[in-house]
Amino acid sequence: xxxxxxxxxxxxxxxxxxxxxxxxxxxxxxxxxxxxxxxxxxxxxxxxxxxxxxxxxxxxxxxxxxxxxxxxxxxxxxxxxxxxxxxxxxxxxxxxxxxxxxxxxxxxxxxxxxxxxxxxxxxxxxxxxxxxxxxxxxxxxxxxxxxxxxxxxxxxxxxxxxxxxxxxxxxxxxxxxxxxxxxxxxxxxxxxxxxxxxxxxxxxxxxxxxxxxxxxxxxxxxxxxxxxxxxxxxxxxxxxxxxxxxxxxxxxxxxxxxxxxxxxxxxxxxxxxxxxxxxxxxxxxxxxxxxxxxxxxxxxxxxxxxxxxxxxxxxxxxxxxxxxxxxxxxxxxxxxxxxxxxxxxxxxxxxxxxxxxxxxxxxxxxxxxxxxxxxxxxxxxxxxxxxxxxxxxxxxxxxxxxxxxxxxxxxxxxxxxxxx
Numbered sequence: 001x002x003x004x005x006x007x008x009x010x011x012x013x014x015x016x017x018x019x020x021x022x023x024x025x026x027x028x029x030x031x032x033x034x035x036x037x038x039x040x041x042x043x044x045x046x047x048x049x050x051x052x053x054x055x056x057x058x059x060x061x062x063x064x065x066x067x068x069x070x071x072x073x074x075x076x077x078x079x080x081x082x083x084x085x086x087x088x089x090x091x092x093x094x095x096x097x098x099x100x101x102x103x104x105x106x107x108x109x110x111x112x113x114x115x116x117x118x119x120x121x122x123x124x125x126x127x128x129x130x131x132x133x134x135x136x137x138x139x140x141x142x143x144x145x146x147x148x149x150x151x152x153x154x155x156x157x158x159x160x161x162x163x164x165x166x167x168x169x170x171x172x173x174x175x176x177x178x179x180x181x182x183x184x185x186x187x188x189x190x191x192x193x194x195x196x197x198x199x200x201x202x203x204x205x206x207x208x209x210x211x212x213x214x215x216x217x218x219x220x221x222x223x224x225x226x227x228x229x230x231x232x233x234x235x236x237x238x239x240x241x242x243x244x245x246x247x248x249x250x251x252x253x254x255x256x257x258x259x260x261x262x263x264x265x266x267x268x269x270x271x272x273x274x275x276x277x278x279x280x281x282x283x284x285x286x287x288x289x290x291x292x293x294x295x296x297x298x299x300x301x302x303x304x305x306x307x308x309x310x311x312x313x314x315x316x317x318x319x320x321x322x323x324x325x326x327x328x329x330x331x332x333x334x335x336x337x338x339x340x341x342x343x344x345x346x347x348x349x350x351x352x353x354x355x356x357x358x359x360x361x362x363x364x365x366x367x368x369x370x371x372x373x374x375x376x377x378x379x380x381x382x383x384x385x386x387x388x389x390x391x392x393x394x395x396x397x398x399x400x401x402x403x404x405x406x407x408x409x410x411x412x413x414x415x416x417x418x419x420x
Contacts (some may be wrong), residue, residue, distance in 0.1 A: 010104070012072065012080045012097060014088045016111030017207060019187025029109045033083075038075045041083030044209075048083075050098055053083065055116060078112040086113035089131045091155060091331035117185035117210045123193055129153055129250050139164045143172050144307025145303055146216050147227055148402070154212040159205035163213050166201035172305075173222025177214045179343035183207040189400050225306070228255070229276040235303050241269035241295060243359065246385045247403050248272055251357050252280075253332050254379075254407040259283040264328040266346060267320050267335025271299030271311065276334075279310035287325055291317040291336075319345035321342075333358040339364035343372055350410045357408075361401045378408025 004366040013032045018024050025033075033039065039046060046057050061067045072080065088094030091340045097106045109252050130145045132133040133155040142165065145152050154165055162181045169177050179194040184207055198201065198214075218224065225231050230249030236242055243251065251273060255263065259281040265274035269287035278284045288311060290296045296315040314321050319342045331346045337360055343413035350356060356378075360366055382404050386397040 005120075005391050010107035010362055011101060012075070012082055012105060013107045013109065014084055014097060015089050015109045016086050016113075017045055017048055017085050017094070018086055018111050018114075018117075018182045019190070021187070022050050024186065025111070026095035026109075027172075029111070032080055032109060035079060036081035038080045039083065039341040040071065040080065042309050045083035045085065046204065054362045055079075056118055062412075065096055065100075068096060070411070090115065091131075091135065093181060094211070101395060108316050109239065112186065114155065114182075114185050115153055117244070118182050118213060121182060121185070122180075122213055123169050124151055130156065134161055134164070138304070138309045139168050140304045140329075141282075141307060142168055142311040143305065146172055146218075146225075146283070146307070148216055148218040148224075150216045152214040152216060156208070156210045156212055159208040159210070162170055162203065163201065164204070164212065164235045165214065165351050167194055169214065169251055170276070174216055175219040178217070179238050180213045181206060181210050182213060183210045185211065194201040202395075207300045217234055227279075229280065231276060231306070232273070234268045234307060235276075236275075237298055237305075238270035238272075238302075239295070239298070239301075241335075243269065243272050245358065246402065247383055247405075248276065250381075251332060251405065254405075255355055255357050257284050257330070259280065260285075261329035262286065262326060264289065264322065264325065264331045264346065266322070266331060266333045266342070268299050268313070269295060271302045271313070273334060274299070275303055275306050275308055277330075278311055279305075280305065287312045287314055287316045287328075289316065289321050291315070291321070291409065297315065318342050322346070322349065325349075330355040331357070337368045343368060347372075347376065352410055355407070357405045359403050361403055366404045369404060373406055373408075376408055376410075378406055381405045 015029045015032055033053050036055040040058045041095055043059050057392050084091060084092045088108050090113045094108050119129060120269050128148055130152045132145050134157045135155055136406060166179060169175055177198050178195045179198055180195045183191045213332050223232060223234055225235055228243050229252035257277045257280045260283045261278045263274060263286040265286055265288040268290035271288045274286035274288040277286050288299050290299060293315050296313050299313050303309055318336055321346055327349055336359060338340055346356060358369055381401050384402045386399045388395050389398045
């Protein structure tokens with residue numbers, strides 16, 4: 001078996017360093033830093049290096065990402081070493097550099113991450129732990145990871161993050177969850193705090209270099225939110241414009257979200273389809289298009305409440321509001337099907353393999369879907385849901401309005417009978 005080897009030195013060497021500083025580095029990492037002519041990193045990482053490292057020390061500018069190409073170009077031809085906390089490829093600068101410069105231009109020398117240290121101290125198997133970073137991100141992201149019995153490690157943005165985590169846990173119905181703060185992991189000043197439930201958290205800010213460990217425990221009266229689509233309708237703030245639970249689960253099943261994919265949620269209403277698309281994986285992205293500004297604001301609140309504050313909300317009427325959006329992997333149309341050109345605009349935006357799902361309860365929109373089915377194929381389904389309700393002293397069924405759903409995968413070649 002042949003082994004691919006580097007034929008030229010990488011433009012940048014990325015060295016992971018821990019709270020134990022220079023003393024904790026293996027010989028290979030020390031050699032790279034001693035040999036570097038340029039040393040780039042955060043002030044905290046640069047301060048961990050001894051005077052023996054002769055390279056020119058350059059702190060990262062802010063914002064960091066736009067500055068990377070110019071900074072590397074300025075020092076082209078010199079030996080560049082970049083310092084990173086722990087493992088550079090785990091929520092670190094390694095990802096940014098490989099995305100911008102390419103993997104062949106970056107040589108990474110990892111160090112144990114704070115997550116590895118935390119799991120070692122707590123006795124938690126790393127593969128069973130959810131990791132949420134709040135570095136440069138809103139605390140609301142944590143809400144999507146909260147499930148009864150789950151262990152979560154939160155990468156803190158600073159000294160106040162533990163208090164922010166406690167407040168969010170209380171607000172989302174996880175106040176009984178035990179929390180523990182682990183500071184300066186792997187270094188001489190390592191400290192592991194006592195376990196305290198979020199409901200009783202009153203600790204003052206400590207060291208800014210910390211990780212928060214949470215063992216999720218849902219309060220008995222808190223609404224249970226599962227890990228699969230079909231959250232309870234009560235999880236959403238809405239004015240009646242809401243894709244109901246059972247229909248929502250059916251729609252997301254055929255939309256089939258996958259990591260990294262982008263959804264257009266057209267006629268967002270309360271944003272439930274987009275929210276649950278994004279909850280399936282942290283890398284899922286969505287744009288919710290809603291013409292009513294009051295509802296658009298409501299979608300934003302629902303997204304934050306349910307742990308996906310990155311949901312983009314566009315206020316405007318489709319199809320005009322779709323013109324500047326990035327191409328989707330899937331489209332859900334929950335309203336506005338009779339708007340001229342809407343369905344065609346969504347269809348044209350989809351690449352081959354893209355999925356489109358449209359729901360309606362009206363005869364006029366149903367006719368639009370029947371025509372689309374004739375032209376493009378796919379599957380037409382009628383979904384009927386009934387709920388048991390009191391009828392006098394007995395119990396009977398109350399039928400919800402039936403929903404007609406068209407689901408289709410766009411192929412390279414037209415479906416039989418298309419455009420006839």
